[in-house]
Amino acid sequence: MEHAGASFPPEYVQHRMPLTYDGEEVQLSKAAEEVATWYAELPLDGPQLGDPEWAPTFNKNFMTDFKKILGKGHRIKDFNKIDWSGLRSYTTSKKLVKRSATDEEKAEVKAEKQATQAQFGLALVDGHLEKVGNFTIELPGLFRGRGKHPKTGKVKQRVLPEQLSLNFGEEAAVPICPIDGHGWGAVQHDPSVTWLVTWRENIMEANKYVMLAAMSSLKGKSDRDKYGKASKLKGYIGAIRDNYRGNLQSRSGEERQMATAMWLIDIYALRVGGEKGEDEADTVGCCSLRVEHFTFSTQSETAVDLEFLGKDSMRFKQTIDFANYGNVGLKVLRNIKDFCKGKRKNEDVFEFLNPSMLNAHLQSIMPGLxxxxxxxxxxxxxxQNELPSAEDMRRLQDPEKVVAYNEANRKVAILCNHQKTVSAAQQEGLDALQGKVAMLKKQKRELQAMKKKIEAGDTSSVRTANDVALVARAEAAKAKAEKLRNSAKTDEQRIKATKATEEWRELRKRAAAEKFKQAHLFKNVPSDPKKVQARIVTWTEKIRKQELTLQNKSDNKEVALGTSKINYMDPRITVAWCKRVELPIERVFARTLRDKFNWAMAVPPDWRFEAPDN
Known part of the structure; x- marks a missing residue:
């Protein structure tokens, strides 16, 4: 294996804008200024500073690390005495300057990216060229973390070449370090691992890797093996379920805990879970569930609320009615109550169990499981079970087939607890779509009224379409903005150009809205009501499609469909289904997924996710 190592983000350029502390301006060192600038760039209404519950944690962690960088004896000690307004104003103006880049400047940036891609984006593996995935080392910055992460706000340090270990073939030349005056930390020749570069980051003290791209042949083989093992499990699942069901009433406490945990993993797709450090997010899985995660209902003898933070601090919260699972469910409930009895809230439910023991038990049933x-x-x-049949899809159009697929995908995402938070931009988009549907319906009603008036010979009150004056204003604003952008030399001129561009885009948006309001109208009053009827038919179809889109986006706004597509659902199921129902694969798989799963694209329409014959 031969590759060029890793690319590094550009070195920080000091701007020397002072930070105001206790009413006085303070010049910062280069390292401290960079960290302060990261903080100033954060939006006040964003998820870090805009959350009144979590912002204090972010600020506390930031200030702890900031003071370390400032050094001992520095006058900046109290976060509450820092006035960020001056630095924040500076960073805002620099963003405006950056957004006014000319076409030539954008072309230069693009050329630099292509050159970096050409140098670091390919590796020679066993005589074949393979794409490299994340070949650029992560930017330094302030750690966000997912959910309510206890380390949010800490400084993610800049990674230097000396921290990197490179892995390549014995016959390959050592890559040249791209930063003058630095060298690689270590090199090795280990064909048993798939990483090209590794280093240890300072926040979670975990190893990070540069790997081959998702569409590489090695990644493809790994994915095929993963889904092959899952299909093999289908042939063993009956024996596994018989095993844990039989042990739910075992005299051995260890066996009963193993069986109960296996039921939760099987039925609710819980992760196994392991111990976490004190300074890590309190995320748990099945083996690390505590008594406090179970709330036994006072209104139902068989219902239990299970709530905990899962991977990436995503909350798992479900009410489980064990009576819905028959005698097996009631046995599981009795066990859980027994395991919780007499324990404090912070004690483990499965104290006899850990992931290694559970996996060893599974491997005794199926090798490698x-x-x-x-x-x-x-x-x-x-x-596979939730996707509708080809017969059910026979008379439906592509958008309706996509909705049907997403509904099946959504059930998988809910099973695996793949959630996402609804962003302000996403909600704004949904509101705009609802407004569009309402407007289309209003326009259709006007068309229906117009048809009746024409049939009655009374066209005096029929509206016609007018030229939208805003269109001409928007075009003029566009020409002005482009002229300012291309002639701008100073930062002030660039900021002016950016504001002119924003004005043009706002005018264009308003002009489009005005045009849409009268899109159903005719230039002249039609004499034939059939023309109006044809437009009514068109508008009916527009409404149907937009309502379908709205339903699809609304139903899935809090569910992350992509995670299960990328990591959990065998892609051959999707490919085969799309072929059966004659839906283009690009309607449900983006280009990146089609490249990642190119090995799955040739399966026949009748392919099924089944256990292998052997």
Whole structure:
């Protein structure tokens, strides 16, 4: 294997804008100025500073690290005495300057990216060129973390070449370090691992890697093996379920805990879970569930609320009615109550169990099986069972088929607890779509009234379309903005050009809205009501399509469909279904997924996710 190492983000350029502390301006060192600038760039209404519950944690962590960078004895000690307004104003103006880049400047940036891609984006593996994935080392900055992460706000340090270990073939030349005056930390020749570069980041003290791209042949083989193992599990699932069901009433506490945990992993696709450090997010899985995560209902003897923070601090919250699972469910409920009895809230429910023991038990049933495979199996099996038949899809159009696929995908995402928060931009888009549907319906009613008036010979009150004056204003504003952008030399001129561009875009948006308001109208009153009827038919179809889009986006706004597509659902199920129902694969798989799963694209329409014959 031969590659060029890794690319590094550009070195920080000091701007020397002072930070105001306790009413006085303070010049900062280069390192401290960079960190202060990161903070000043954060939006006040963003998820870090705009959350009144979590902002204090972010600020506390930031200030702890900021003071370390400032050094001992520095006058800046109290976060509340810092006035960020001056630095924040500076960073805002620099953003405006950056957004006014000319076409030539944009072309230069693009050329630099292409040159970097050419140098670092390919590796020679066993005589074949393969794409490299994340070949640029992560930018330094302030750590955000997902959910309510206890380390949010800490400084993510700049990574230097000395921190990197490179892995390549014995016959390959050592890549040249791209930063003058620096060298690689270590080199090795280990063909048993798939990473090209590794380093240890300072926040979670975890290893990071540069790997081959998702569409590489090695990644493809790994994916095929993963889904192959999941399909193999389908042939063993009956024996596994018989095993844990039989042990739910075992005299051995260890066996009963193993069986109960296996039921939760199988039915609710829980992750196995492991211990976390004190300074890590309190995320848990099945083996690390505590008594406090179970709330036994006072209104129902068989219902229990299970709530905990899962991977990436995503909350799992479900009310489980064990009576819905028959005698097996009631046995599981009795066990959980028994395991919780007499324990404090912070004690483990499964004190006799850990992930290693659980996986060892599974491997005694099926070689190579781990609990992680259950999520892949359950996701794939659920998708296959939930996708409608080709006969059900026969008379539907592509948008309706996409909605049907997304509904099946959504059930998988819910099973695997793949959630996402609804951003302000996403909600704004949904509101705009609802407004568009309402406007189309209003326009259709006007068309229906117009048809009746024409049939009655009374056209005096029929509206016609007018030229939208805003269109001409928007075009003029566009020409002005482009002229300012191309002639701008100073920062002030660039800011003026950016504001002119924003004005043009606002005018263009308003002009489009005005045009849409009268899109259903005719230039002249039609004499034939059939023309109006034809437009009514067109508007009916527009409404149907927009309502379908609205339903699809609304239903899935809090569910992350992409995670299960990328990591859990066997892609061959999707490819085969699309072929059966004659839906282009690009309607449900983006280009990146089609490249990642190119090995799955040739399956026949009748392919099924089943256990291998052997």
């Amino acid at each position: 781990t609990a992680k495979v259950f999520r892949t199996y359950n996701a794939s099996e659920t998708l």
